[in-house]
Amino acid sequence: MGFSIIWYLREFIRGEWLKNFFFAKTAPLVDPPYFRGYPALTGKECTHCLSCMMICPTPGAIEVLREGETWTPHIYPGHCIRCGLCVEACPEDVLDVGRVLETQHRDQTEISVRYQVTVKPEACVRCGNCVVACPVNKEADPQLGATGTSANDEVIMKIRNGNLWVIHDEKCTGCKTCEEVCPTDAIAIARVAEGTQEGKA
Amino acid sequence: MTDLLQKLKNAVRSRSIHVAYVDTGSCNGCDIEVLACLSPRYDLEQYGIYVHNNPREADILLVIGCCTPQWEDKLKEVWEKIPEPKAAIAIGNCPVSGCVFNREGGYVNPPVSKHIPIAASVPGCPPRPTEIIRAVLSLAPTIFADYEEKKP
Numbered sequence: 337m338g339f340s341i342i343w344y345l346r347e348f349i350r351g352e353w354l355k356n357f358f359f360a361k362t363a364p365l366v367d368p369p370y371f372r373g374y375p376a377l378t379g380k381e382c383t384h385c386l387s388c389m390m391i392c393p394t395p396g397a398i399e400v401l402r403e404g405e406t407w408t409p410h411i412y413p414g415h416c417i418r419c420g421l422c423v424e425a426c427p428e429d430v431l432d433v434g435r436v437l438e439t440q441h442r443d444q445t446e447i448s449v450r451y452q453v454t455v456k457p458e459a460c461v462r463c464g465n466c467v468v469a470c471p472v473n474k475e476a477d478p479q480l481g482a483t484g485t486s487a488n489d490e491v492i493m494k495i496r497n498g499n500l501w502v503i504h505d506e507k508c509t510g511c512k513t514c515e516e517v518c519p520t521d522a523i524a525i526a527r528v529a530e531g532t533q534e535g536k537a
Numbered sequence: 538m539t540d541l542l543q544k545l546k547n548a549v550r551s552r553s554i555h556v557a558y559v560d561t562g563s564c565n566g567c568d569i570e571v572l573a574c575l576s577p578r579y580d581l582e583q584y585g586i587y588v589h590n591n592p593r594e595a596d597i598l599l600v601i602g603c604c605t606p607q608w609e610d611k612l613k614e615v616w617e618k619i620p621e622p623k624a625a626i627a628i629g630n631c632p633v634s635g636c637v638f639n640r641e642g643g644y645v646n647p648p649v650s651k652h653i654p655i656a657a658s659v660p661g662c663p664p665r666p667t668e669i670i671r672a673v674l675s676l677a678p679t680i681f682a683d684y685e686e687k688k689p
Contacts, residue, residue: 365667365674394662396634414633417662 372420372434374411382407382430388422390449390510391529398422425449425529444534451508452526453493455500459522464495466514466523472507543683550681552585554673557595558628559615562638562645563602566663567629571599574666586673592618596681597673600655603631603638603645609652616653622687624680625649626672627658636662656680 347353367373375398384400384407392398397415400407409422409431420436425447429437439445464484467473470492473480477488484495493502514523558571574581575588589595592615604612616625627649630636635647649655659672 365671367665367667371665394636395639413660414630414658415636416660417630417636 370435372418372436374413374416374418375409375420375423375431375433377408378429378432378437380428380430382409383428385427387425387427387447387449388431390527391421391425391447393417393419393421421447446532447529448532449510449527449529450506451510452528453502453505453508453514454524454526455493455502456522456524459520460500461520461522462495462498462500463519464500465517465519467491467494467500469513469517471511471513472509476507543685547678547682550684551678554584554586554597554677554681555595556586556588556597556599556673557590557592557615557619558588558599558601559592559612561600561602561608561612561632561649562605563629563631564637567601567631570663570666571601571628571669574669579666579670581670584670584674586670592616593620595619596623597677598623598625598653599628599669599673600625600632600649600653601628603635603643603647604649604652605644606646609646612649612652622680622684624656624676625653626676627655628669629664630660630662633658633660 382400386400388398388409389400394415394417396412397417398409398411400409402408418433420433423431423433423436424440424445462484464482467484467486468480468482473486473491473493476490476492477486479488480486480491481495484500486494488494489503492504492507493500495501508525510525510527512525515521515525558568560568571588573579574586581588592598596619598616598619600612602608616623627633631638632647632649632655635643635645638645639647646652657672657676659668661668
């Protein structure tokens with residue numbers, strides 16, 4: 337008879353059943369291979385381009401520090417959100433995590449970053465502070481006028497005919513010195529990250 | 538004989554960890570990961586971890602969230618209600634750094650270790666359920682084993 341106490345006792349006092357009951361561990365405590373953990377170093381040399389720090393969406397999560405003669409990115413676990421963007425942004429494959437680098441190589445994806453210079457014409461007083469303060473302008477035209485005028489067309493922006501012209505914003509390195517010196521907060525630098533696949537936009 | 542008794546106590550204690558969790562202002566991402574630990578995929582209770590929402594019957598407090606100012610005194614009260622031996626684990630980035638909420642104008646007061654003693658932290662935004670379980674399982678024996686001998 338299938339429903340007697342003896343049937344139940346025989347059913348439940350089996351070695352395998354007891355083992356499952358007391359020692360069952362359904363999910364092994366290991367992370368799956370697709371899991372993105374914290375970015376780890378691959379051993380390739382860091383060139384200190386700081387792409388990883390620029391793309392990082394969280395404050396204080398990654399820092400490129402000097403160790404002897406080389407630069408090494410450091411990840412701070414309490415701040416990092418494991419998005420994997422630093423791995424994708426790095427042109428030298430210094431960092432790797434999960435399958436990010438593998439997928440990136442397979443799909444030939446790239447992240448490029450440029451900076452957009454926006455000037456609010458109604459707030460700008462054409463003082464030329466931004467033109468003079470910009471370190472890229474100083475490299476491009478050492479003869480820069482004190483009021484922001486320049487005879488050179490290689491500068492990022494310059495004052496001409498009493499107006500501020502942004503000529504080469506692709507040269508901007510995103511240092512935001514111009515934002516700091518602007519008396520009216522008229523100039524703004526925006527970082528534009530663009531993802532491309534196999535050279536196509 | 539006392540050794541054997543102590544070993545038995547330690548074995549039982551390592552299979553009976555009672556956990557309370559408190560959300561001090563998170564985005565609910567970490568709460569969902571803690572709840573995922575309860576699901577059949579991870580099944581917390583097979584490791585002997587039991588979740589209560591009552592600090593008086595808890596051993597371990599899971600602190601989630603970046604600690605808004607409203608929680609400062611209440612978190613301390615919750616911590617004081619837990620009977621000894623006790624430990625607090627910070628879950629996620631928020632109790633460590635404030636994560637996305639710790640921006641200009643954010644009304645938060647991280648880290649949580651300013652308000653209550655934190656024994657371990659599980660960083661991540663959010664951390665995996667496996668990481669949470671692993672933290673609880675590795676912390677509990679060090680806190681609860683031979684507790685009588687550690688008492689002052």
